[in-house]
Amino acid sequence: xxxxxxxxxxxxxxxxxxxxxxxxxxxxxxxxxxxxxxxxxxxxxxxxxxxxxxxxxxxxxxxxxxxxxxxxxxxxxxxxxxxxxxxxxxxxxxxxxxxxxxxxxxxxxxxxxxxxxxxxxxxxxxxxxxxxxxxxxxxx
Numbered sequence: 001x002x003x004x005x006x007x008x009x010x011x012x013x014x015x016x017x018x019x020x021x022x023x024x025x026x027x028x029x030x031x032x033x034x035x036x037x038x039x040x041x042x043x044x045x046x047x048x049x050x051x052x053x054x055x056x057x058x059x060x061x062x063x064x065x066x067x068x069x070x071x072x073x074x075x076x077x078x079x080x081x082x083x084x085x086x087x088x089x090x091x092x093x094x095x096x097x098x099x100x101x102x103x104x105x106x107x108x109x110x111x112x113x114x115x116x117x118x119x120x121x122x123x124x125x126x127x128x129x130x131x132x133x134x135x136x137x138x139x140x
Contacts, residue, residue: 019119019123026041027042027043028041028042028107029088029112031086031087031088032086033084033085033087034084034085036060038056038086039109040108040109040112041105041107041108041112042112042114042117042122042124043112043113043114044113044114044138047070047098048096048113049068049097050084050098050110050112050116051097051098051099051100051105051110051111052097052098052099052104052109053099053102053103053104053109054099054102054103056109056110057097062082064079064081065081066081066082068080068081068098077100078100079098080098080099082096083096083097084097088117088118093116093118
């Protein structure tokens with residue numbers, strides 16, 4: 001069943017900052033980290049950390065402040081973590097980052113959960129709506 005996902009966070013302000021993702025954007029958000037452009041795939045199934053490809057972490061010479069283990073199915077994968085500042089369309093936000101030795105996504109530098117985006121409303125259109133479908137809103 002096709003689903004349109006919407007995540008909301010209330011800030012109490014009158015204006016609502018909104019971002020939309022669909023197949024035409026390939027669900028990619030452009031951001032900056034350490035002054036370098038970074039392309040992140042927006043994925044509701046992404047972990048709590050912003051998960052970077054190992055090659056990106058290496059090219060930025062990231063040094064982990066902690067080690068972490070992530071469960072992927074029955075496997076346990078060890079990685080490094082730290083907190084980093086991202087700039088999303090002029091908005092700065094500090095986010096937890098994790099990277100592994102390998103690549104986690106192709107066509108982007110990493111993966112981000114929509115809950116980590118700095119906008120009040122994030123819309124992800126998986127495909128065009130069909131008759132009798134319902135919109136689903138998930139508070140985050």
